[in-house]
Amino acid sequence: MTTTLALAARLRELDDAALVGALHRRAYRRTGVSDFFDLADALLDADSVQRALVPLDRPRLATVVVLGRAPEPLSAEEVAARLAAEPATAGIAVDAVTAALEDLTGLLLAQPADGDPRRFAVYDAVTAQLDAWADLGIPSPDELLRTAPPPALAPVPDTERRFTDRLAAERAFEAVTAVSELLAELAREGARRLQKGGVALPAIKRLAEAMSVDAELVPVALSAAERAGLAAVDDGMWLPTDRAASWSHAPTPERWRALATAWLEALPDDVRSLLALRSRAAWGESLREHVAWLHPAAVEEAQERVDAHTRLADWLGITAHQAPSTAGAALVEQGPEAAAAAMAELFPAEVDRVYLQHDLTIVSPGPLAPEVETRLRGIADLESRALASTFRLSAASVDRALTAGETADGIREFLSSISLTGLPQPLDYLVTDAAERHGRVRVREAEGTDGARSAVRSADGTLLRTIQVDQALGSLRLSQGGDGELLSRFPRDVVFWALSDARYPVVAEDAGGREVILRRQRVARARAEAVEDRDAELVARLRTAEEEAGDDTGERWLARQLDLAVRSRSPIVIEVAMPDGRVVDYLLEPTGVGGGRLRGRDRAADIERTLPLSSVRGVRPAP
CATH class of the missing domain: 2.30.30.100 (SH3 type barrels.)
Incomplete structure (x- = not known):
């Protein structure tokens, strides 16, 4: 018999790290636990044991059944021999049983036998709880052993796979594009996270418009970006991370690989193994049926967990209509490198030349090379994004580029170098005019001036009056100062960005009147959060109680x-x-x-x- 006494002795002998790690995996009552006997009682309580058993897959549950029915502890080879004779686990390998025994031992549901660590037994309370499952409407121990798995499906035919690959490549490209636009918009203006975990509806609509997708896809893209470490919450705001900049400059196949890698790494081990076994067959209803068989005590929870991963896989182009693409199969079978190589063959070639048109639009005949697109987006506004994207140059976009450190000559040189149609005269005039207007409004620090912290100056009195009465700038509380000057109680940087967002030709100055380039800090910073470890505290308290008892x-x-x-x-x-x-x-x-x-x-x-x-x-x- 393997009783509370045996578990109490085992808990006492475990080192602190192993014990805390095991407790992290269990749900149990902590009240009234003053020694290891109380802790063993709590862990073998029917409710705690049930919570530990319910998420287990069928092979592990079957292993518990076999150990519980054995009159003495069994080795992995003996367990495998008994399971191999049952329909549910026919042909199970010794390695799989060994892994199951290690998991059950780590969950404190089973333990090695005294004097022979190669043999295992389950605790009596665990066997008793499993025997009660039939009364709870859960498959009984006999049903766990006798119910065979659903039949395996035939692989997707090669003729269908070609269509699957084509559709998957389109979705993969769209997913990369959507995440790129998401990060660009978050860099421009973060999105407030609600207390319940979602994103406010106005922010959802704004992000959806920037990404050119339906609103329901915004949380999907945000989840993909978060898993890949490209977006995070900082002080309640969704913002891009430091990693987002290098990701945005990478080629499209490399960007897709990062998203696919994050998806793969987020898969639980059991789901990853299941998908690898079905890497050539559809992942639709048949997969849900198999998951229901695999997790007989938690069917809905297991199916929802798998559905969340397969929905994201379909959006990322790992599958198309639930059928794995060639790249998707390579991902779960061989890893991200092989998957990215397979997907790269299906992506359209990137271009580094565009058409500059007299109506001030810029049209790319294909996906732009990242280094070209990044700089172009700093000069022009994106109007439409697809395989052939359209940008528009305007006085405001050029002024924004000049504010960020570009020069008129640098803009002309760059546009000429990527143009297939030369530099149209209207475009040249626009750059010249914007450069002449740039800096007509200047912002500097103004400490000690009637409580004002910044001053806005311009030689154009009409422009200055327009700024003062602009309702969009009302929050700055601008007041008349000296000649050609407005004062504000807000810092220089706040006033500068408010004027820039309102599309005024503004520059910032230092105390000596020299122009300075300001950059918005819209990057999420990693912050270590203190997390209370109640299990570690409990173990420390039990050890202290023993030490204080002394002899x-x-x-x-x-x-x-x-x-x-x-x-x-x-x-x-x-x-x-x-x-x-x-x-x-x-x-x-x-x-x-x-x-x-x-x-x-x-x-x-x-x-x-x-x-x-x-x-x-x-x-x-x-x-």
Whole structure:
């Protein structure tokens, strides 16, 4: 029998790191736990055991059934032999059983046998809980063993795979594009995260418009970006991370690989193994049917978990209509490198030349090379994004580029270098005019000036009056200062960005009147959050209690062992020191402790024995 006594002894012997790690995987009551016996009681409570059993897959549950029915501990080879004869686990490998035994041991549902760590047994409370499943409407132990898995599906035919690959490549390209636009928009203006975890509806609409997708796809793209480490929440705002900049400059296949890698790494081990086995077959309803068989005690939860991963896979082009693409199959079978190579063959070639048109639009005949697109987006506004994208140059976009550090000559040189149609005259005039207008409004620090912290200056009085009455700038509380000057109680940088967002030709100055380039800090910074570890605190408290007990620890441990054995009527082996110095083992079923003596029935001799507690040297669970 493997009882609470055995678990208490095991918990006491585990090192702190192993014990805390095991407790992290269990749900149990912490109230009233003052020693390792109380902790063992809590872990073997019916509710705690049920919570640990429900998420397990069928092979692990079947392993529990086999161990629970065995009269003695079994090795992995013996468990595998018994499982191989059952329809549910026919042909199971010893390695798979070994992994299951390690997992069950780590969950504190089973433990190695005394004296032979290669053999295992489950705790009696675990077997009892599993036996009660039929009354709870959950498959019984017999059903767990006898229900065979659903039949495997035929692989997707090669003729269908060609269409699947074409559609998957389109979706993959669209996904990369959507995440790119998402990060660009978050860099321009972050999105506030709601307390319940979602994003506010106005932000969803703004992001959807920037990404050119339906609103329901924004959370999908945000999830993909977060998993890839490209977006994170900082101070309640969704913002791009430091990694987003290098990702945005990478070729399209490399960007897709990062998203696909994050998807793969987020898969739980059981789901990854399942998808790898079905990498050539459809992942639709048949996969949900198999998941229902694999997790018989948590069907809906398991299906929802898998559905979340397969929906994202379809959006990323890993599958198309739930059929794995060539790249998707390579991803789960061989890894991201092979998948990216397969997908790269299907992506359209990138271009580094565009058409500059007289109406100030810029048309790319294909996906732009990242380094070209990044700089072009700093100069022009994106109007439409597809395989052939359209940008528009305007006075505001050129002014924005000049504010960011570009020069008029640099803009002309860049546009000429990527143009297939030369530099149209209207475009040249626009750049010249914007450069002449740039800097007509200047913002500097103004400390000590009637409480003002910044000053806005311009030689154009009409422009200055327009700024003062602009309702979009009302929050700056601009007031008239000296000649050609407005004052604000807000810092220079705040005033500068407000004027820039309102599309005024503004520059920032330092105290000496020199132009300075300001950059918005719209990057999420990693912050270590203090997380309370209640399991570690509990283990530390139990260890401290034992240390404070000092020399009494051994006596208290013995007393608790005997008390637990008496209450549970569990057979135990008592080690008794004899007058001649020998230590004799007695297999007893204890009936009481009192007056310094232990009473119990000796099973071997079939007699009642009374033993002095002073002679008891140790107690261990009966084999």
